[in-house]
Amino acid sequence: MQSVKRLPASAGRVRIGMVHLGLGAFHRAHQAVYLERYRQRTGDDAWGVSSANLRASVALVDALREAGHRYHVAEYADSEHVTVREIGVIEETLFTGKDENGRWGRDVETLLERMASPETRIVTLTVTEKGYFLSPASGELLVDDPLVAADIAHPEAPRTAPGLLVEALARRHAAGQAPFTVLSCDNMPDNGKRTRAAVMALAARRDAGLADWIADEVAFPCSMVDRIVPAMTEADFSRLAVLGIEDRNAVVGESFSQWVVEDDFPQGRPDWAADGVEMVADVAPFETMKLRMLNGSHSLLAYLGALGGIETVAEAVGREDLTSLLRRYMLDEAASTLAMPEGTDLDAYAEQLLARFANDSLHHRLQQIAMDGSQKLPQRWLSGAEIHLAAGRDVACTALGVAAWIRYTAGTDLAGTPHAVDDPLSDRLAALHVRHGDDIAGLVSAFMAVEDVFPPALAAEPRFVAAVTAAYTDLTQQGLAGALDALGRA
Secondary structure (H helix, E strand, C coil): CCEEEEECCCCCCCCEEEEEECCCHHHHHCHHHHHHHHHHHHCCCCCEEEEEECCCCHHHHHHHHHCCCCEEEEEEEECCEEEEEEECCEEEEEECCECCCCCECCCHHHHHHHHHCCCCCEEEECCCHHHHCECCCCCCECCCCHHHHHHHHCCCCCCCHHHHHHHHHHHHHHCCCCCCEEEECCCCCCHHHHHHHHHHHHHHCCCHHHHHHHHHHCCCCCEEEECCCCCCCHHHHHHHHHCCCCCCCCEEEECCCEEEEECCCCCCCCCCHHHCEEEECCCHHHHHHHHHHHHHHHHHHHHHHHHCCCCEHHHHHCCHHHHHHHHHHHHHHHHHHCCCCCCCCHHHHHHHHHHHHCCCCCCCEHHHHHCCHHHHHHHHHHHHHHHHHHCCCCCHHHHHHHHHHHHHCCCECCCCCECCCCCCCHHHHHHHHHHHCCCHHHHHHHHHCCCCCCCHHHHCCHHHHHHHHHHHHHHHHHHHHHHHHHHHHC
């Protein structure tokens, strides 16, 4: 019999003290949950959230408005144990993207006014790696991107997250107000520093004085976030309906949740440590651990599993050969690149991750994880590979993952079944497959030459290129099981 725990939201409205960019499932199942728990524990009404969707459909924004901004989060420990929380801390939802008629920025001015308000003390972001418009390899602002170019030409009507931050900060600077703190909650190494780099690069093109003020006055703390939150499916909504939850805005996630935040908030913050937020002086070790071990493992499963016709994470880790691959990758290629605080047990962390991946109540689709691979590979795999190669160690697991990603971008699995490739570079990568056909060595070399993904030093490393070429050959000639078997014998 299923055990269900129900937790209602707090009553009454709260004042908006925080703006969030990126009204997606992860924000609603992670940051908003911590804030709801904080509000219920303390009664503090100063940290309500105004949350904006920058790119996705306007439908979610309007649906939440119609629901009074209340929705449910179902947290599954396993298929038999679920906690259902009602969340009421979001007080406003806005839309700044392109509507069905091709018009931009329905609520941009409202959002900018909210960000410029002195009551707003923190702006948080979950816009995915590509939402920062930084080169994954170099970290430089993509000034030739059409949306960034539009923000440079018309900074008063921004279309990107960095553009929104710059315009809102410019308004506060002009009004003589203190700036808000900018807190990135995306899976990027040094996410606070990278956010700062994007904002500074855009501000410098607008006004040197503004850029200097941002450099001196604006805090960009780093954070690490962790909770598996799959995209919702009709099956998920049906599961919730059985529990009596008829809510099209609901989200489903695992019961595990972690948030590690660098404690740098000049304008104040919620006292949320008692609600599970870990406030630390340096997030970097935790951030890198999660990116290389959890996210890196997820990407291995995503590309290898998708090529083998596997649909979910739990289904993938149900295979002994894929579980063995993950253990080897995490302990031999990821853990050995980390510098963790004393007492951190990376073996135990790896086993915890495998147990979380095996949670079959989540139905976490590999296609969701596989999105935007060109943006994710540098921090999940390639930075660690460079460390290993410099130390004279092999990177067989990473090489197999890179080979799988290259093959995945062809748009079919190993049996020829087509799949969508959702990636900012998808057209460019597809053209490489057309150009090189069955020439594996030429194809791998062409991918290595994509400097938006591969650092030139790594691309020029013969051992890495040879390992990826060999792994690609194994995958295409022996299939998934054969490639994993060859790796196990290596």
